[in-house]
Amino acid sequence: FPPAFQSIPRNPIVLDLAYNCITFPDIENRMKKTRKGLISRFWG
Amino acid sequence: MAPKSKEKPKAPTPQPPPAIEDLFASLHRNIDKSDYEKAVKDADQVLSIAPNDEDAIRCKVVALIKDDKIDDALSVIQSSRNLPIDLGFQKAYCLYRQNKLEEASACLRGRERDPETLLLEAQILYRQGNAAACADVYQKLQKSGIETAEVNLVASLVSAGKSSQVQKALEAW
Numbered sequence: 001f002p003p004a005f006q007s008i009p010r011n012p013i014v015l016d017l018a019y020n021c022i023t024f025p026d027i028e029n030r031m032k033k034t035r036k037g038l039i040s041r042f043w044g
Numbered sequence: 045m046a047p048k049s050k051e052k053p054k055a056p057t058p059q060p061p062p063a064i065e066d067l068f069a070s071l072h073r074n075i076d077k078s079d080y081e082k083a084v085k086d087a088d089q090v091l092s093i094a095p096n097d098e099d100a101i102r103c104k105v106v107a108l109i110k111d112d113k114i115d116d117a118l119s120v121i122q123s124s125r126n127l128p129i130d131l132g133f134q135k136a137y138c139l140y141r142q143n144k145l146e147e148a149s150a151c152l153r154g155r156e157r158d159p160e161t162l163l164l165e166a167q168i169l170y171r172q173g174n175a176a177a178c179a180d181v182y183q184k185l186q187k188s189g190i191e192t193a194e195v196n197l198v199a200s201l202v203s204a205g206k207s208s209q210v211q212k213a214l215e216a217w
Binding site: 009012013014015016017018019021022023024025027028030031032 | 063064065066068069071072075098099102103106107109110133134137140159160163164167170190192193195196198199200202203
């Protein structure tokens with residue numbers, strides 16, 4: 001006494017990989033085009 | 045003397061309610077900054093103008109999930125059920141997060157068995173204690189090149205009492 005330490009198997013790790021598949025849609029085309037023309041390109 | 049070229053008058057800046065394009069620009073910025081609360085507000089503003097806007101609804105659902113507001117995400121999904129927008133995967137994921145595993149699994153039934161569906165299916169099986177079936181699904185995902193999926197494969201093999209297969213499975217991965 002005291003009893004010797006023993007190793008015990010730990011619960012294996014599981015990752016929530018499905019979470020990474022929850023992604024935003026591409027909304028670039030819903031925004032104003034930033035390059036309107038030559039002038040706004042200089043002033044932009 | 046030639047008249048000096050006048051400076052171009054500035055384009056008139058209309059001030060009525062923000063244009064949808066501006067709202068999407070703001071939404072985009074907030075998503076980039078991972079500020080999901082503001083992203084939800086932007087999506088709500090779009091929806092106040094265009095209630096059935098698919099991009100806005102999708103953004104709202106995803107932002108709520110990323111903000112850990114699973115109940116809210118589900119109720120948006122629920123209220124969009126009559127629109128032609130497929131939110132089945134998101135719904136299944138929310139149910140999985142609420143530990144409603146039977147419902148989640150039912151929600152995935154009939155869907156195309158693409159990698160995301162398989163990943164979620166495997167996670168549901170694991171939680172249901174069906175580690176062997178879960179391991180089979182991960183084996184199927186081997187070729188999809190999903191990063192760190194082998195971690196879950198190992199976990200499911202170990203839980204299924206098939207630790208002896210881990211090394212071989214990892215070598216084949």
